[in-house]
Amino acid sequence: xxxxxxxxxxxxxxxxxxxxxxxxxxxxxxxxxxxxxxxxxxxxxxxxxxxxxxxxxxxxxxxxxxxxxxxxxxxxxxxxxxxxxxxxxxxxxxxxxxxxxxxxxxxxxxxxxxxxxxxxxxxxxxxxxxxxxxxxxxxxxxxxxxxxxxxxxxxxxxxxxxxxxxxxxxxxxxxxxxxxxxxxxxxxxxxxxxxxxxxxxxxxxxxxxxxxxxxxxxxxxxxxxxxxxxxxxxxxxxxxxxxxxxxxxxxxxx
Amino acid sequence: xxxxxxxxxxxxxxxxxxxxxxxxxxxxxxxxxxxxxxxxxxxxxxxxxxxxxxxxxxxxxxxxxxxxxxxxxxxxxxxxxxxxxxxxxxxxxxxxxxxxxxxxxxxxxxxxxxxxxxxxxxxxxxxxxxxxxxxxxxxxxxxxxxxxxxxxxxxxxxxxxxxxxxxxxxxxxxxxxxxxxxxxxxxxxxxxxxxxxxxxxxxxxxxxxxxxxxxxxxxxxxxxxxxxxxxxxxxxxxxxxxxxxxxxxxxxxxxxxxxxxxxxxxxxxxxxxxxxxxxxxxxxxxxxxxxxxxxxxxxxxxxxxxxxxxxxxxxxxxxxxxxxxxxxxxxxxxxxxxxxxxxxxxxxxxxxxxxxxxxxxxxxxxxxxxxxxxxxxxxxxxxxxxxxxxxx
Numbered sequence: 001x002x003x004x005x006x007x008x009x010x011x012x013x014x015x016x017x018x019x020x021x022x023x024x025x026x027x028x029x030x031x032x033x034x035x036x037x038x039x040x041x042x043x044x045x046x047x048x049x050x051x052x053x054x055x056x057x058x059x060x061x062x063x064x065x066x067x068x069x070x071x072x073x074x075x076x077x078x079x080x081x082x083x084x085x086x087x088x089x090x091x092x093x094x095x096x097x098x099x100x101x102x103x104x105x106x107x108x109x110x111x112x113x114x115x116x117x118x119x120x121x122x123x124x125x126x127x128x129x130x131x132x133x134x135x136x137x138x139x140x141x142x143x144x145x146x147x148x149x150x151x152x153x154x155x156x157x158x159x160x161x162x163x164x165x166x167x168x169x170x171x172x173x174x175x176x177x178x179x180x181x182x183x184x185x186x187x188x189x190x191x192x193x194x195x196x197x198x199x200x201x202x203x204x205x206x207x208x209x210x211x212x213x214x215x216x217x218x219x220x221x222x223x224x225x226x227x228x229x230x231x232x233x234x235x236x237x238x239x240x241x242x243x244x245x246x247x248x249x250x251x252x253x254x
Numbered sequence: 255x256x257x258x259x260x261x262x263x264x265x266x267x268x269x270x271x272x273x274x275x276x277x278x279x280x281x282x283x284x285x286x287x288x289x290x291x292x293x294x295x296x297x298x299x300x301x302x303x304x305x306x307x308x309x310x311x312x313x314x315x316x317x318x319x320x321x322x323x324x325x326x327x328x329x330x331x332x333x334x335x336x337x338x339x340x341x342x343x344x345x346x347x348x349x350x351x352x353x354x355x356x357x358x359x360x361x362x363x364x365x366x367x368x369x370x371x372x373x374x375x376x377x378x379x380x381x382x383x384x385x386x387x388x389x390x391x392x393x394x395x396x397x398x399x400x401x402x403x404x405x406x407x408x409x410x411x412x413x414x415x416x417x418x419x420x421x422x423x424x425x426x427x428x429x430x431x432x433x434x435x436x437x438x439x440x441x442x443x444x445x446x447x448x449x450x451x452x453x454x455x456x457x458x459x460x461x462x463x464x465x466x467x468x469x470x471x472x473x474x475x476x477x478x479x480x481x482x483x484x485x486x487x488x489x490x491x492x493x494x495x496x497x498x499x500x501x502x503x504x505x506x507x508x509x510x511x512x513x514x515x516x517x518x519x520x521x522x523x524x525x526x527x528x529x530x531x532x533x534x535x536x537x538x539x540x541x542x543x544x545x546x547x548x549x550x551x552x553x554x555x556x557x558x559x560x561x562x563x564x565x566x567x568x569x570x571x572x573x574x575x576x577x578x579x580x581x582x583x584x585x586x587x588x589x590x591x592x593x594x595x596x597x598x599x600x601x602x603x604x605x606x607x608x609x610x611x612x613x614x615x616x617x618x619x620x621x622x623x624x625x626x627x628x629x630x631x632x633x634x635x636x637x638x639x640x641x642x643x644x645x646x
Contacts, residue, residue, distance in 0.1 A: 085496075090497075098626055105502065125631065
C-alpha cells in the first residue's frame with residue numbers, strides 16, 4: 001500500500017513544553033490508522049500540525065508526495081485532507097444541514113455568482129441529497145433542519161464526523177470521533193468508516209476508547225509526551241510493555 | 255418557528271411576525287406625520303432613511319453576517335462622498351474647458367464652476383443620468399478599493415484589535431479631506447454638480463424616489479447575497495473561523511470580499527448623500543453620524559437581520575428627524591435645567607444602545623437560524639430521502 005501521509009521529524013514546542021517531539025509517522029492509503037496516547041501526549045497538536053492549524057517548529061508533512069508543511073488549512077483541504085475537532089466547533093447559527101453543506105465546495109460561494117440562484121441551485125440540491133444521506137449515517141437525520149446550537153454533546157460530535165465525511169477528502173483525520181458516544185452507536189460509526197475505506201477514503205483516528213476502536217484499526221501509533229513509543233499492528237502495540245506502562249503504570253513490586 | 259407545515263397557522267405566523275407589526279406601525283406613523291406636519295418632513299425622513307439604510311445594511315453585511323468588528327464605517331462613506339465631490343465635476347469641467355485642476359476645489363472658483371456644470375446637466379436628461387450612474391460607479395470602485403486597503407493590515411486581527419484598527423482608519427480620510435484643500439475644498443467644502451436639476455420643479459421628490467429605490471435594490475441584493483452559499487460561508491467564518499478554514503474556506507479572502515462589498519455599498523450611500531445635499535463637507539463625515547448611528551440602527555433592528563436593519567433605520571430616523579426639527583421649539587424648556595437640547599439627538603443614541611443591550615440584545619427582528627437554501631426545496635429533498643416529517 002502507498003503512503004498517503006507522512007511526517008518527518010515533526011516538532012512543536014509551546015514555550016518550554018515540547019508537545020510534539022520529532023514525530024515521524026506514515027498513514028498508508030486505504031487504511032484506518034489509530035493514534036492513541038494518554039491525555040497531553042500531543043495527539044491533537046500532531047493533527048493540528050498536519051492540517052495547517054498550527055505551524056511546526058521543524059520537520060515536514062508530506063501528503064500525496066507533496067510537501068504541505070506550513071500550508072493554510074483551506075489549501076490542505078483543497079488537496080484532499082481534512083480533520084474534525086475533538087471539542088466540537090459547530091457553526092452555531094446554521095442549521096445542521098447547512099453545517100454539513102458548508103464542508104462541500106459550491107459554485108455559489110463566489111460572490112458574483114451567488115446572487116444568481118440558477119448558477120448554483122442544482123449543485124446545491126445534489127449536495128443536499130448527499131448531506132442528508134451522511135446525516136442518516138451518523139444518526140442526525142431527525143435533526144437536519146434544527147439549529148446546530150440545539151444539539152447535545154454527542155450529536156455535535158457526530159456533526160463533526162458528518163462534516164469530515166462531507167468534504168469528500170481522501171484523508172480524514174478524526175479527533176476522538178466516538179468520545180461521549182454510546183457503545184452501540186460508536187460501533188456503527190466505526191463500521192461505517194470501514195465501509196468508506198472500501199470507497200478509497202483513508203482515516204487517521206485519534207481515540208481514547210481503545211477497546212472499541214482497536215478492532216477496526218489496520219495500524220496503530222502510540223504517543224507519549226510528544227514522542228512515538230510504539231507502532232505496528234494493533235495487537236502488538238497494545239501488548240507492548242512501553243504502552244502498558246504508560247496506560248497502567250509500572251508495576252513497582254516486580 | 256414550528257407549525258410552518260400547517261397551512262392553517264401560516265397566515266397567523268405572518269401576522270405575528272415582529273417585522274410586519276413594526277412595519278405597519280411605521281407606515282401609520284409616517285402617515286400621521288404627513289397629515290399633521292406636512293409632506294416635506296416625510297420626504298426628509300425618507301431620504302435620510304434611504305441613505306442610512308444603504309450604509310447600515312452594508313455595515314450589517316460585515317458585522318452581522320461576517321463577524322467583522324467594523325467600527326470604521328465612516329471611512330468607506332467618505333471614500334464615496336469625496337470621490338463624487340472631487341472627480342465627476344472635474345471630468346465635466348475638463349471636457350467643457352472650465353477650471354478642473356487644483357483650482358476646481360478653490361472656494362472662489364468652485365462656486366462658479368459647479369453651477370455652470372449643473373446648468374449643463376440640466377440641459378440634458380441622458381447626461382444627467384449618465385453623470386449619476388458614473389458617480390455611483392466611481393463611488394463603488396473607490397469604496398471597494400478602500401475596503402481592500404483597510405483589510406490588508408487589519409484582516410488577520412480579531413475582534414477588538416480589528417475593531418480599534420478600523421476605528422482608527424475611519425477618521426483618517428476625514429482629516430485628509432479637511433486639511434488638504436485640492437481634494438474637496440478642505441474647510442470650505444465643494445459643491446457637487448446636481449444631476450437632479452433636470453427635474454427642477456420636483457427635484458426633492460425625484461431625489462427621494464431614486465434614493466428609496468436604491469435602498470430597496472441594495473436590500474434585495476444583500477438578501478440574495480446572504481441567502482446563498484456565499485452567505486453561508488460568511489456565517490461559517492463568523493461562527494467559527496478555524497472550523498471554516500478546515501472546511502476549505504479561505505477566511506482571509508472571505509473577510510476581504512465582505513469588506514470590499516460592504517465598503518462599496520457604503521460608498522454608494524455616501525455618494526447619494528452628497529449628491530442629494532449638493533455639497534461635500536469633509537468635517538461633516540464624523541464617526542458619530544456615519545459609524546455609531548448605523549451601529550445603533552443595526553443593534554435596534556437586529557444584528558444579522560437585513561429586514562430588522564431596515565426597520566431599525568426607519569424607526570430611529572423618524573425619532574432623530576423629529577428631535578432635530580423640534581428640539582429648539584419643543585425642548586427649549588430643558589435649558590432652564592441647564593440641558594442644551596442640541597444634544598438630545600446624541601443622548602437618544604446612547605439611550606437606544608443601552609436599552610437594546612439591556613433588554614433586547616438580539617434586536618427587534620432577531621436573525622433566525624434557517625436554511626440558506628429555499629425552504630421548499632430543502633423540505634422536498636428531505637421528503638425524498640424519507641425523513642420529511644421532522645421538525646420544521
